[in-house]
Every structure is written in structure tokens, then in C-alpha cells.
Amino acid sequence: MAQILLRNITRASNSTLLTTSRIGPSPLTIPAVAAANSLSQQLHTTSPCCEIRKLARLRVVDNSDLGKRAMAEGRPPRCIHVYNKRGVGLIGDKVLVAIKGQMKKGILVGLKQKQRLKQPQFDSNNLVLIDDNGSPLGTRIHVPIPTVLRTILKEKTLSKGADYTKVLAIASRYV
């Protein structure tokens, strides 16, 4: 519940965000109702876009420090580029995200949009942060990831040169 409200608050414009973050160490301290009332004009209440394109909000699911802090503050990363020709990210695609004022790369490991038969569809758009060589920033992924990723990432490792299979190594379970 609190998390959802937090997410709502983060959808406010930049200026209000700055003020809220300045006021308290964490936006949790703001009474939720008051926040909703005062920010009702600026709240972004549409459901997040199912397609991963530019400015789509994502959820970091690994335990990297950066990702954890960003999610805890309620400022989830935004996709600012998708590294494929279509501009819409599919599972296993590499994206560039803006996270806590930095640009980081990540791999999509779970999508909200309709998937193929027998492939899982998640309730959130999940992301694992990686560095430029393809090795993940965190050491563990705390949600299940689809088994198709094994095949997709292995293929990409062969074609793109970077080693993406390290992401598979830190996965806790497959579904």
C-alpha cells in the first residue's frame, strides 16, 4: 500500500519531487492522504505503459545498491533508450535507463505485456542493471525470471560480444 502511494508520488513533476525529497529524509514521512490531496493535480495515475519504450518506468529486481536505493526512494528508473531496431523492448533486450541521475544499462527480465503461449507474463516490468561488459551490478535477482532468457541471452552473447550469461548466474529461480 505504502509502496503504491510512493510510486504515485514519484509521478509528480520534478519540482515537487525535489521539494518532497528536501523536506524529509524519505517521502514516507508525508501523510499519504495529504500528499494525495495536495498533489492531486500533478499525480500521474494512468497505469504504466505495457510496452517498454522511451520514458517507461521499470522496476529493478536485483540487489545492486543503486537499484535498491532508487526503488526504496520511490524513484524507479526510466527507460531512455532501447537497443533494438524497433524501439520497443522485448524480453532479453538491453535498455539504457536513467536511475538516480545516472545513465545505466539494464536487461529486461520480465514484462507486463502479453507474452507468447507458455511464457510467463509478469505484473511489473522487471530490469536487471548491468555494466558495459554485460556483468550485473547486483549479486542476486530476487524474483523468478523466465526460462526463455537462458536461450535468448546465450544467443545475444554470441552475436553481440558482451557476456550476458552472468545475469543468468545470479538468478534465484526460473519459471
Added chain:
Amino acid sequence: MNVNARFLTNRIAQQCAYKRIVTFSTKPTEQSAAAAVPQQQQQQQHDAVAPPVRKPIVPAHYRFVYPEFLPDPKVEWRNSIREKLERLDMLNRRRQIELPEFYVGSILAVTSSDPHAAGKTSRFVGICIHRERCGLRARFILRNVIDHQGIEIVYELYDPTIQKVEVLRLEKRLDDSLFYLRDALPEFSTFDEHMEAETLEEGTPVPINELKVVLRPRPWLERWERQNLRGVANIDQYLKDKHRKSSEKVQKPWEKYDLMKQYRATIPEEEQKEIFAEVHTELHTLELQRKRNKRKRTFVKPKHLA
């Protein structure tokens, strides 16, 4: 066989005033099942009077147990030979694998071969939130929350890569589809992966779980207030007057009197009887065989453990 079945159904149809049953609905089950019992009795009575042609009497609940055997009711897409071939293929598949009776709201475990998985198989446990389509295209959606992450998978019932379908808990819910679980609190769609299968006693009707789920606050994925859901507990709490007004506006209370709409959306009862008369014996023998095998397996089990 066909001619006889048609003869029988015609006579029954004359007696009971042409009733149509929605194929994928659990709602009118009780009424229609209740209505079906006197029909059967009538049929039996009639058989006693009629020339002694004994036909296997198709149980009335078959249209709910095997809804995918009923074709798409859209008239432009019907073709008797295609439907027959499709039914033969479905029966052939059912000879290879046990596809048990289940409903929206039942908890299933599906084991399917997966070329990407490490052991080349993957198993998924979840609640069936939706069943749709007919024939070989029949499919269902399973939902579960694993590690606080909601996951849904769409399976096709007759997909040959499916190795096993187990029903862990056979029950129905109050609604025809449970998409609102996506907006409910996660505990309502969380199920243990190592759940033991619960057995129902034979002959008992499928229980209806009266559980009402608690929704999260808005934003929601759909406008649930417009769908007249019975399985939601706290929807009033999140509604404002404008929501109530707009949901009232889109209601179509006259549709239940629209006989033509109902006619177009369903397969007539006579045709249903015809279809099930064709596949009934085969399905029944398969059911019996499965039961026998199961009993055998339960005897073997302690030995196996020891």
C-alpha cells in the same frame, strides 16, 4: 448411433421448451443442472415407453466438464465435418494424456516440456483465472504470486508439449473469470508450489468457494465497478459518485431478456446432445480407465515408498 441420438434429442427437445446454456459460464450451473435432472428422468421414462433402443445417456454436466467440445456458436464459422475432425483429434489427444475436469477458480499444476529449461521440463502451479476458446484452441490462464511477483501463464489445453495437468484443488469461484485478481492483494493469488492435491469424494458436486477478494486502491487495470463482480469484497470503498453514475450508465439490464443475443451466443441444446452423444462413450471409458489406474497407483504407493 447418430440417427438414434438425433431421434432422442428431438423428442426431448419437443418436451422441454428449447433451453440454451452458455458454454463457458459457471453462474447458471446450479439452475441448469437442477433442470437437467428432471430432463433425465423424463428421458428415462420416455425410453421405457419408446421401442427398446438403449442409448448411453449423456450426463447433463458434460457441457461444463468438457466445454471445449462445443464449437464456436458463430453460424458463419460452423462446419459439421471440421467439427467432427476436431473432436476426433481432441479425443486422440485425451487418450494420451489425462486432461482433468477443472473450472475457473480451480488450482492447477501444469508440467510442460520446455526446451529452454535446465531439466527440459517446467512446472507451474496457479489458479485458473480464465478459460476460453473451443476445440483444439481451448486455452486457460494460470496465475500465481511467486517471491512477491505476480506471474501469469497462458496454456493451450491440447498442446502436445504439456506432459501433465493436475488439479490440486477442484472448486469454482463466484465469477466467470478472475481477472480482478491482478488488482487484488497478492495473498489472494498466492499458492504454494508444493501444494498437495486435495481429493474430493466421488459424486459430490464441485464446491463453490465463496471467498471475496480485497482489491487494492486505484489505479486499476479495468473498471471493475462496471462488471457486477460477486467475488470482490471492498469495491464500494473505492467508488465515488461519478464512478457509480458512469457504471450505471453502461449497465445493460435488458440483455437478459434478449433471446436472440442468447441464441447467437450459445449452441442449442439439441446440438449439444448430438455432439456429446458422439464423444460420450469414448470420454466415459477414458474416465473409468483413469479411475482404475489411480486406484492401482494408490495401492502401489506405500510399496514404492518403502
Added chain:
Amino acid sequence: MLRTVICDLARLRLSGSTASSAAVVVTQVREKGHLSRPRLRNPYWFIRPQRSQTDDLVTGENRSFIKEVIHDTYGVPALIKGVQTYEQRQLIKTPQASATEDAQPWTPNVRRCGLIARKIGQYPLWLKNGERVRTTLLQVVDNHVVKYIPPEEYRPAQQPDVKHLHRYGCLVVGAESTNPALLTKEYCGLFKDSGVMPTKNLARFIVSPQAALAPGTPLNVGHFRVGDFVDVRGKTVDHGFQGVVKRHGFKGMPASHGVTKTHRRPGNIGGGGEKGRVWPGTKMPGHMGNRWRIIKGLRIWRVNTKYNVMWVQGSSVPGSTNGLVYIYDTILPLRRPQLAPPFPTLYDNDAEEQLPEDIWHEQVHNFNEESITYKPE
């Protein structure tokens, strides 16, 4: 004297005038355009089939007598509940048939006869690797050869170019036999020589003379093999006059933001300046569907010989469910058969053993087999 002079003058004048008119006056031929389009001449079998139905006042006895006569002339109906009643070996053999039978073998460039079928629906099949393919079911409906017109006699509506003149003959094939009492006399006369019961549908197939078939030969799904590629021709679903959004998939214009009255209109249809006109081929509203279309290179995944049904790849066969389609050998060069198909068609003498009821492509998963599993690496 004077009179003769006047007469001569008049004659002279007359002749002079005729000469001058022949030189100057040209008869106008307005119909003649820049295209030398051949006059369309319908083939001779384009006759009104249905008789105008009047109340004949035929008594019940007479009606049953008519039925009896039809039964005596043509035998049992060819299809009962979708299953054909005749065996393929009961081919009606006319003397011409035996003459052509010891004819040439199949060569890659020869054109075979096609089939008339009905599109009866679609459902998925699975390959052995677990992949799902969508298939369309085509039922070959009681096809019989009605007539063969050899190349010398065949005059198509449009004369082909000189190189191909008199190279191909024509086979008239009928499908779905029906009660002759409902048809006109002229239409029934088409079937007189073949011994075939009058059919609802007729089609012509352009064939090489080697692939000629004797009238009365039944054609069934064994004409094609599993794994072959076929072209399917049909008439697409009629949508009527449609706008550009439905007809060409245009996006339309926004619903709001000051847009008035142009939500589903095409917008601009051309530029100015030198190109200041509507270019030919511009996508515009118009009639959608109800056109003949051929979809090429569909693989046959499975065949059912009992119901004469074939499963072809894809779900985009033109036409609605229960609509007529025509099946041909594919013309795509890379998908043409390498090995000889049944030529000129499948005779029962050719097939040593009876064909099984269901024939599956080797890649397709048979529903009678066990579930698909993958071997661990």
C-alpha cells in the same frame, strides 16, 4: 440530246462526289481505345444453372418416380455425410481413358489438373519440435472431370500470345452433384456425354495434353501429396464500400485536439506543382473484398482420405468458411515438386496398398503419439 448531257453531267458529278467523299470522310470508331482489348467471350458452360422454380403440381407418386429415375441413372449420391460413397477404383473408364492411360510420364514442366474444394475452417496443428502451426482445412467436394478440350479445339476467352498458342488443353471439372430436376435443360446437357451427375459448381483447369483425364474420372484429395505446396484461389470476403481506415489500414486522425469531421478520412491525397494531380494507385476509399485472389506456396501438412480433407499452412486462405476455393500445383519455382506427383491423377491401380485414413507430414505431431519431450543436452 440535252437530256443525255444532263444525265452525263449528273453521273460525272455523282462519281466526283463519291470519290471526294471517300478521300475526306472517315468513319469514326469511338470505342477503339489505346488498348487492343480482346472481346470477352464467356465459355460455353456459362449457362444459367438454376431452373425458375414454379409450383409444378407434381403428385407425390410422380416425385418419388423422378427420384427413382435419378437414382437409376446416376446411382447413389456421391457424398453421404461428407464421406464419399464410391471407391476410387470404380473409375468410370471410357475407351479414351484407356488410350491416354499408357501415356507419357510426369515431367517437371507439365501442368496438372487442379481441384475444387471448400474451406471448412481452421485449427492449429503442432510440429514435432513443439511449434504450433495454424492450418486451414480444405475439403475436396466430390470432384469429377466433366470434359476435356484438347489444345487445338480450346479457344480461351483471351487468346494467349503466339508462343503458347495451342499448347495447353482445358479440363472442365464439376463439384458437388445435385438434383438434376432443379437445373435447366441446357445446363444438364453439359454433363450428358460424361455420365457425371450434374453438379452445382464447374471450373476449368488449363492442363498440358499429357495430363488430360477422361470424362467421369473422380478426383480426390490423393491428387496432392502431403508435403507438397499448393496455390489456393478463392474470392475474398466481401466488405462492401469501405473507407481508408478499414480498407488500407490508415491511422485516421485524432479524436480530439480540435479535429472536426475528419476522424477517419484519408487527408491529403497528392502534392502540388508538377505533380499537381492525384497519382494513379493512390489509396482511396472503395469497394473492399469480393476479388479473386491466389495465395501461393502453402504446404500440405496433413491429409484425411476418408473425408477428403487437406490441412494447408496458414489461416489466410481467401474466402469465408464454407466458401469455394480452387487448388492448383504451386507455380513458385523453388517449391514445385521434385518427385513425380500422382500423374495425371491418383488411380487406385497405381496405389498398391490402400492409403491410410490419416496421412501426416513427418514433421507434424500426430495426436495419437505421446507428448513431446526434449532430450537433455
